[in-house]
Amino acid sequence: MNTYARPSLVLSHGKGSYLYDTDGKEYLDFTAGISVMALGHGNSEIAAVISDQASKLVHCSNLYHNIWAPQLASDIVEATMAAYPHGTQGIYAKPASGKSPAQVFFSNSGTEANEGALKFARKYGKHVAESGVLGRGTSEALRGDPNLKCNIVSFTNGFHGRTMGALSVTANPKYQKPFTPLIPGVQTAKFNASSQIGAFVDERTCAVIVEPIQGEGGIHAAQIDFLRALRHRCDQVGALLIYDEIQCGLGRSGKLWAHQLYPEDCSPDMLTMAKPLANGIPIGAILVSDKVAGLIKVGEHGTTFGGNPLACRVGCTVLSHITKPEFLKHVQDAGLLLEQELQQALAPFVGKQVVELRGGGLLRGIQFSSDPTPIIDLARDRGLLLVGAGGNTVRLVPPLNISFADIKRGASIIADCVNCHFSRGQHP
Numbered sequence: 001m002n003t004y005a006r007p008s009l010v011l012s013h014g015k016g017s018y019l020y021d022t023d024g025k026e027y028l029d030f031t032a033g034i035s036v037m038a039l040g041h042g043n044s045e046i047a048a049v050i051s052d053q054a055s056k057l058v059h060c061s062n063l064y065h066n067i068w069a070p071q072l073a074s075d076i077v078e079a080t081m082a083a084y085p086h087g088t089q090g091i092y093a094k095p096a097s098g099k100s101p102a103q104v105f106f107s108n109s110g111t112e113a114n115e116g117a118l119k120f121a122r123k124y125g126k127h128v129a130e131s132g133v134l135g136r137g138t139s140e141a142l143r144g145d146p147n148l149k150c151n152i153v154s155f156t157n158g159f160h161g162r163t164m165g166a167l168s169v170t171a172n173p174k175y176q177k178p179f180t181p182l183i184p185g186v187q188t189a190k191f192n193a194s195s196q197i198g199a200f201v202d203e204r205t206c207a208v209i210v211e212p213i214q215g216e217g218g219i220h221a222a223q224i225d226f227l228r229a230l231r232h233r234c235d236q237v238g239a240l241l242i243y244d245e246i247q248c249g250l251g252r253s254g255k256l257w258a259h260q261l262y263p264e265d266c267s268p269d270m271l272t273m274a275k276p277l278a279n280g281i282p283i284g285a286i287l288v289s290d291k292v293a294g295l296i297k298v299g300e301h302g303t304t305f306g307g308n309p310l311a312c313r314v315g316c317t318v319l320s321h322i323t324k325p326e327f328l329k330h331v332q333d334a335g336l337l338l339e340q341e342l343q344q345a346l347a348p349f350v351g352k353q354v355v356e357l358r359g360g361g362l363l364r365g366i367q368f369s370s371d372p373t374p375i376i377d378l379a380r381d382r383g384l385l386l387v388g389a390g391g392n393t394v395r396l397v398p399p400l401n402i403s404f405a406d407i408k409r410g411a412s413i414i415a416d417c418v419n420c421h422f423s424r425g426q427h428p
C-alpha cells in the first residue's frame with residue numbers, strides 16, 4: 001500500500017554502521033532503522049544467535065513456557081533495578097513479599113506495548129475506583145461507576161504508535177484525523193508545562209503517558225520538575241505514570257533508560273520498550289510495577305508471537321551488551337563527539353538557518369528554520385542516511401556502537417550538505 005514515501009534505492013545488505021543498495025552504493029546509516037539497529041547491521045554475534053535459535057525453536061506460542069522469555073524478563077528487571085537498588089518509587093518500589101518489584105509482558109512492537117500499558121492502566125483505574133482510596137466525594141462517584149476512572153493524559157509532540165489506543169494518545173492531527181473517532185477520555189496537555197498538570201491529571205485519570213525524551217516529535221527532553229510533578233500528581237490521584245521509552249530507552253540516551261538520567265522521584269509505574277531490544281527482530285515489552293502486574297489475571301491480555309524464544313534470546317544478547325558500563329560510556333562519548341563536531345561545523349548557521357542542536361547520547365536533533373527534506377535528500381546522495389522528526393528537525397540516531405571515525409564522517413557530510421544547501425541555495 002501507499003503508506004510510505006520512499007526514495008527509489010533498494011537496500012540489500014549492511015555491515016556495522018553501513019548499508020549498501022542493490023547498485024553497490026554505500027551509505028553511512030544515521031537512522032539505524034529508526035533507532036533499532038543498536039548493535040549495527042550484519043552483526044555476526046547476533047546472526048549466530050539467530051541461526052542457532054532458529055534451528056532449535058522459533059515459536060511455540062504462549063500455550064507453553066520457553067527458556068528465553070523468562071530469562072529476558074528477569075534480565076530486564078535486574079538491569080533496570082540496578083540503577084536505584086534502594087528505590088521506593090514506581091517500578092523501583094519493593095513489594096513486601098520479597099517478590100520481584102516489576103514484571104514483564106512481551107509484545108511484538110512498540111505500539112503493541114503501549115496498547116498493553118493503556119489496557120493495564122484501565123484495569124488499575126477500576127481497581128482504584130472500587131477500592132475507594134481517593135477523597136470522599138470522588139470516591140463515592142467513582143465507586144458507583146468505576147469506569148469513570150478511565151481518562152488518559154498525553155502530551156503535545158508525543159508519539160506512541162499507530163494502533164487505535166496508541167494513536168489516540170499521539171496528538172498529531174496528521175496521524176489522528178483520518179481515523180477519528182478515537183478512544184474517548186484522552187486529553188492532551190502541553191509537554192513540559194508543569195503548571196498545567198493539576199488541571200489535566202485528576203481523580204478520573206487512570207494514566208499519564210509520556211516520553212522522557214520525545215523522539216519523533218523533534219528530540220525534546222522532559223524537564224526534571226515536569227517529570228517529578230507528574231510522578232507526584234499521579235500518586236495524589238491514583239493514576240499510573242507510563243514512560244514510553246521505545247525510542248529513547250535501551251542505551252540511546254547514554255543510560256540504560258532515559259528516565260535514569262533523572263532522580264528516582266521521577267520514576268514510572270510502567271515502562272514500554274521495543275525498537276532495539278532484539279536488534280531488528282520484532283519485539284516489544286512492558287515493564288510493569290508489581291502493584292499493577294498483580295491485578296492482571298490469566299487470559300486478560302495476550303498475543304500469539306510475543307515472547308517467542310527467537311526474539312527473546314536475541315534480546316538477551318542485545319541487553320548483555322547495552323547494559324555494560326563501557327558500552328553506555330561509548331554512547332555518551334560518541335554523542336558528545338557528535339555534538340562538538342556539529343556545533344563547530346554548523347556554527348555559522350546557528351541562530352539563523354539552524355535553530356538549535358538538541359538531545360543527548362546518540363539521540364540528537366538539528367532543528368532548522370525551514371523544512372530540512374532537501375538536506376536529508378542531499379545527504380543521501382552523498383552517502384549518509386538521515387531521518388526527519390517533528391518541527392523541521394533532522395534526527396540523528398546511528399547504531400549505538402558506531403565508531404568515532406564514523407561519527408566524524410557523518411557530521412562532516414551533514415555540515416557539507418547544510419553548507420551547500422544554504423550557502424549556494426542549490427544542490428551540487
Ligand SMILES: Cc1ncc(COP(=O)(O)O)c(C=O)c1O
Pocket residue numbers: 034109110111112114159160161162211215216244245246247248274275
Ligand atoms: C516513542 C515511540 N513510541 C512508540 C512507537 C511505535 O513503535 P512501533 O513502530 O514499533 O509500533 C515509536 C516508533 O517510532 C516511538 O518512537
